[in-house]
Each structure stands twice: as C-alpha cells, then as structure tokens.
Amino acid sequence: MAIAxxxxxxxxxxxxxxxxxxxxxxxxxxxxxxxxxxxxxxxNQIIEAGGKAFAVRADISDEAQVLAMYDSIDREGETLTAxxxxxxxxxxxxxxxxxxxxxxxxxLATNVTGYFLCCREAVKRMSFxxxxxxxxxxxxxxxxxxxxxxxxxxxxxxSKGAVDSLTTGLSLxxxxxxxxxxxxxxxxxxxxxHASGGEPGRVDRVKSxxxxxxxxxxxxxxxxxxxxxxxxxxxVTGSFIExxxxx
Ligand code: NAP
Numbered sequence: 001m002a003i004a005x006x007x008x009x010x011x012x013x014x015x016x017x018x019x020x021x022x023x024x025x026x027x028x029x030x031x032x033x034x035x036x037x038x039x040x041x042x043x044n045q046i047i048e049a050g051g052k053a054f055a056v057r058a059d060i061s062d063e064a065q066v067l068a069m070y071d072s073i074d075r076e077g078e079t080l081t082a083x084x085x086x087x088x089x090x091x092x093x094x095x096x097x098x099x100x101x102x103x104x105x106x107x108l109a110t111n112v113t114g115y116f117l118c119c120r121e122a123v124k125r126m127s128f129x130x131x132x133x134x135x136x137x138x139x140x141x142x143x144x145x146x147x148x149x150x151x152x153x154x155x156x157x158x159s160k161g162a163v164d165s166l167t168t169g170l171s172l173x174x175x176x177x178x179x180x181x182x183x184x185x186x187x188x189x190x191x192x193x194h195a196s197g198g199e200p201g202r203v204d205r206v207k208s209x210x211x212x213x214x215x216x217x218x219x220x221x222x223x224x225x226x227x228x229x230x231x232x233x234x235x236v237t238g239s240f241i242e243x244x245x246x247x
Contacts, residue, residue, distance in 0.1 A: 001052070003073060003080045004229070005029040007060055007118060008087025010038035012191030013140060013225075016218035017084055018042055020226045022051030026082060029073050031056050033087065060087050060114030061106075070121040081135040082229045083122040085115045085163075088140065090156040092198040104155045111159035112166075115139060119170055119181075127177035134178025136229045139167045140221075143187040143244040153197060160185075164240070171238035180237040182228045187244025188215045211246030 004021045008014040010032035018028045019042065028046060030053050032039035039055050046053040054076065058069035073080055089110045091103055119137060126135035144153070145160035164183060171181035188210065194202040203215035224241045227233055 001025050001027055001078065002082065003027045003029055003076060003078045004082035004084065005031060005056070005069075005073060005080060005118070005122070006084040006086060007031040007114070008033070009084075010035045010042060012193060013186065013189060013218045013221045014084070014086040015042050016222035017086065017225050018053065019045060019049075020219070020222045021082070021084075021229070022046040022049065022053055024226060024230070025051075027052040027054070027076070027078055029054060029056050029069075029076075029080075031058055031060070031069065031087065033057070033059055059110075060118055061109035063117055066114070066117040066121060070125070074125075079133060080122065080125050081133070083118060083135070083137045084140065084225055084229070085118050085137065086140040087114065088142075088156075088159075088193070090153045090193060090197050092196075093152040095151055096154050099155055107153075107155045107159050108162075111156070112162045115163055115166060119166065123170075123174055123177070123179060126179050127174055129177050132178070136180045136233075137170070137182070138225045138228045139163050139181070139183045140225070141167070141183050141185045141240070143185050143242065143247060145185065147247070167240070168238055175237055180228075180233070182233070182236060182238070183240045184221060184224050184228070185240055185242050185244065186216065186221045187242075187247055189218055189221060189243075190215050191218055207245075209247075210244070214245065216243060216245060
C-alpha cells in the first residue's frame with residue numbers, strides 16, 4: 001500500500017486524520033515535533049486497529065529536519081502518495097501593535113516555510129517529471145485567512161493566507177504531473193491549539209456567533225481531508241473546503 005505523511009499528527013486535526021487514513025489502508029507517517037508520547041499513542045491506536053504507522057520526528061520549519069524526515073520515509077520501501085500539511089502554530093492573543101519580529105518570523109517559519117518545504121519534497125517524489133506515480137496534497141489553512149483574526153493573531157491569519165496562495169500556485173504547477181493540491185479551511189475546532197493562544201475555552205466562548213452555533217470536531221475536518229486525498233476527488237484540484245460552521 002502507499003504512505004500518507006501527516007505533519008502534526010500527534011494531536012488534534014492531524015491525529016484524527018492519521019487515524020482515518022490508516023482505516024482507509026494507508027501506512028501513515030506520523031510526524032510530530034516534541035510530544036513523542038502523543039505520537040506513540042496514535043501509532044499504537046492504529047496498530048491495535050490492524051493498520052500500519054510509524055513515527056517521524058521533525059520540526060517542519062527546519063529544512064535539514066524535513067529532509068531527514070523524507071529520507072526516513074523513503075527507507076520504508078513504500079510509495080509516498082499523500083501529504084497532509086497540517087502542523088501549525090499560533091501564539092498568545094495580541095493586537096498587531098504588540099507583535100515582535102521574532103514571533104512573526106516563528107509563525108511564518110512553521111506555517112509557511114514548513115508547508116513549502118514539505119510540499120517541495122513531496123512533489124519531488126510524486127511528480128511524473130521526477131519518475132513518480134502521482135499523488136495528492138492537502139494543505140490545512142484556516143478560516144482566519146478570510147477573517148483576519150483581528151485582536152487575536154493577525155500574524156497567524158496572514159500565514160494561512162500564504163497557505164491559500166501556495167495551494168493555488170502549486171496546484172497549477174503540478175496539475176499535469178499527476179498531483180492534486182487542495183486545501184481545507186477549518187473554523188473553530190476543539191483542539192489544544194486554543195490553549196497556545198492563551199484561551200483553552202475559546203471555542204465555547206465564541207461558538208454562539210457561528211451560524212451553526214457550535215464548534216467543530218477534529219474528525220469532521222479529517223473526513224474532508226481524507227475525501228480530498230481519495231479517488232472520489234479525482235477531478236478536484238486547487239479547491240478549498242470551508243469547515244467553519246457557516247462562517
Ligand atoms: P494542535 O492540537 O495544537 O496540534 C498541533 C500539532 O502540530 C501537534 O501534533 C504538534 O506536535 C505539531 N507541530 C507544531 N509545531 C510543529 C513543528 N514545527 N513541526 C512539526 N510538528 C509541529 O493543533 P490543531 O488545532 O490540530 O491544528 C492543526 C492545523 O489546523 C494547524 O495548521 C492549524 O492552524 C489548523 N487550524 C486549526 C483550527 C482549530 O480551531 N483547531 C482552526 C483552523 C485551522 P507536538 O504534539 O509534538 O507538539
């Protein structure tokens with residue numbers, strides 16, 4: 001079978017996606033940054049359910065670590081046909097006037113440079129031009145790219161705007177190379193990321209402002225990602241799915 005690399009697969013949306021992809025028959029490369037226990041739990045869950053998975057530790061903002069991660073995937077002996085660019089970060093809620101250059105650069109390094117690097121290495125392995133058999137990439141952006149996240153994290157929102165542009169540009173570059181590139185834009189999803197922003201209960205505070213009046217579950221985002229990667233989406237590229245409860 002084929003390998004699917006999911007970045008940031010130890011927790012949240014990445015974890016839910018890894019579990020669903022394993023059920024679809026992929027061997028899942030579970031990328032994580034620090035939390036080896038969470039990554040090991042995901043792998044154990046997959047193996048206990050009869051699936052296949054292995055861990056690949058890498059900070060996606062570090063080019064050498066991304067290269068080493070792909071090298072270790074190559075050594076597994078199966079073909080990489082799917083990439084879910086999911087690992088993302090944000091920091092404490094803040095207005096722009098209080099943002100430091102260091103913080104902005106850290107957000108962009110992970111959420112933008114990291115996505116580019118993972119796409120680049122996937123394309124080298126998947127594209128017909130490089131002798132590959134094709135594949136599919138899903139970038140996890142955010143509704144924040146449309147809404148701007150004022151007063152919270154415009155740096156993060158801007159990084160997701162870049163992910164949207166990356167999706168459009170790359171999808172056009174590789175459409176004739178057997179690679180489909182699509183994007184999901186989640187809204188308020190129950191994961192740990194809100195604690196990074198300094199407000200673990202953020203989803204419940206603001207959910208009444210959503211047309212659907214509830215937060216989303218990571219599994220609801222994962223279902224869309226898995227569909228975009230599948231043959232059921234074989235004529236879909238350069239597309240964006242909003243998973244934001246109607247906002
Ligand atoms: P999360 O629960 O905070 O999990 C983040 C994951 O990313 C963890 O697996 C973490 O690994 C990994 N990670 C962080 N920095 C990394 C790095 N430099 N290199 C490799 N892995 C790294 O986040 P989430 O809410 O599931 O978010 C997943 C994606 O969805 C992000 O791109 C986020 O922007 C997007 N999103 C989320 C929401 C939401 O409401 N939750 C809404 C819109 C978009 P460790 O466990 O090792 O730390």
